[in-house]
Amino acid sequence: MQTIAPELAELAGLIADPGRASILSRLMDGRAQTASELAVVAGVTPQTASWHLARLAERALLKVERRGPRRFYRLATPLVAQMLEGMMTVAAIDPRPSRPPPRIDADMRRARTCYDHLAGELGVAVTDAMRRHDHLNLDQEGGELTASGRAFLGDLGIDLHAPARSRRVLCRPCLDWSEQRLHLAGRAGAAIADLALQRDWIRRRPQGRSVEITAAGLVAFRDSFGARI
Amino acid sequence: MQTIAPELAELAGLIADPGRASILSRLMDGRAQTASELAVVAGVTPQTASWHLARLAERALLKVERRGPRRFYRLATPLVAQMLEGMMTVAAIDPRPSRPPPRIDADMRRARTCYDHLAGELGVAVTDAMRRHDHLNLDQEGGELTASGRAFLGDLGIDLHAPARSRRVLCRPCLDWSEQRLHLAGRAGAAIADLALQRDWIRRRPQGRSVEITAAGLVAFRDSFGARI
DNA sequence: TGAACATTTCGATCATGATCGAAGCGTTAC
DNA sequence: GTAACGCTTCGATCATGATCGAAATGTTCA
DSSP, rough: OOOOOHHHHHHHHHHHHHHHHHHHHHGSOOEEEEEHHHHHHHSOHHHHEEEEHHHHHHTTEEEEEEEEEEEEEEEOOOOHHHHHHHHHHHHTTOOOOTTTTOOHHHHHHSSSEEEEEEHHHHHHHHHHHHHTTTTTEEETTTTEOHHHHHHHHHHHTOOOOOOOOOOOOSSSSEEEETHHHHHHHHHHHHHHHHHHHHHEEEEEEEEBBBBBEEEEHHHHHHIIIIOOO | OOOOOHHHHHHHHHHHHHHHHHHHGGGGOOOOEEEHHHHHHHHHHHHHHHHHHHHHHHTTTTTEEEETEEEEEEEOOOHHHHHHHHHHHHOOOOOOOTOOOOOHHHHHHSSEEEEEEEEHHHHHHHHHHHHTTTTTEEETTEEEEEEHHHHHHHHOOOOOOOTTTTOOOOEEEEEEETOOSSEEEEEHHHHHHHHHTTTTSSSOOSSSBBBOOOHHHHHIIIIIIOOOO
């Protein structure tokens, strides 16, 4: 009579440690970081971080690449990222009256990457603007670009053709944990984030996974997307 | 510099206890159960179960209704169910060569409810059949019934009109943790499960959330849906 | 009203897992 | 070849959380 409950508990146990949760959350920006960087993130010694990382890698939540003496760790799969996002969405809801809601870092709320696409107020604003302009249909059920949306993104220089054999969906609804509303994920969402980085509309910060919206970005998101941020 | 990581860890910690994981997994069938029933599920004394349930209810993972001396607990929201499903999907993947893959109970694998819709081989077979007959488009991106699909389900006696003010999506892709493939969720998926229960095609078991496919069900799924199970 | 049943609360106990110091291993540059 | 850096492994320690016995509370029925 084997159910999935023991495996569920084990998986949750891996995430339940605050140090490991910090690591996983940090790596939600899709980047890889070294073991010693992640030790700082987790607030523990390198040896403790090493032990945590080994457990996460063993269980295929993280994957590791070695470059010289350095180990770079990143989230193993988009499925893991999606799972974590789902947990964060529930985690951000705290109905206990005796506790204030989690005070979310303002930078994280304003703009961050969620694995490979935009999230926070920025992600939601861009998504909403595209919907308002009938470039995008997106709801909990799913999402699709309209013809005008394809043209719009094409004009921005985004190539929407799927890489060969890609099973990656073009538009996926992703429930934003800080806004508790949908933002655009999938290939289209990732392409927009890539573009924004290339155009220097947003900049990654050296620490954390919030991103900075540049002055040029504010203009571009307003003028090109019609997004008020 | 507050991130969501502490809340994520706390939430995961609630799920990480094997007894609590068993409770949550059991309640994934959408039904409510009493505290003493859930104590048996968790394999602990009633007082320990009471303490676990209080913690889950406090954190709004479960909600409780009192009827006389009995307390009935159920999953608090579909969002919680969705989160758990996402975790189960990752939990069912164990890449460690030193460990056999989780041996999933055969009844659970064959047919079970995933909150309010069909899952396991049955759920996937019904979904695949509907896709084969062009009644349903469903992929990771999302899903929709075709015109023939609407007619098909209408002929079966399913009313697809949304209840007033329902924000419930009609078709949602749900990645089945035992099959690692998509089955149909959303209002349509739930309606099919309801119908199957009403028609006695499937029967809930007194223990657990696997469902039994009746002989009539086998015929109906084959003849009406074209699903081989 | 008392008994039976369901459930909750409290406190002491114990097991588990995270921690860091110490030591060792691997890589690279000089 | 050696030193510096990055990372891992091991063992002892300690804090935390799950556990159950005991007791109490709430509901229903005869």
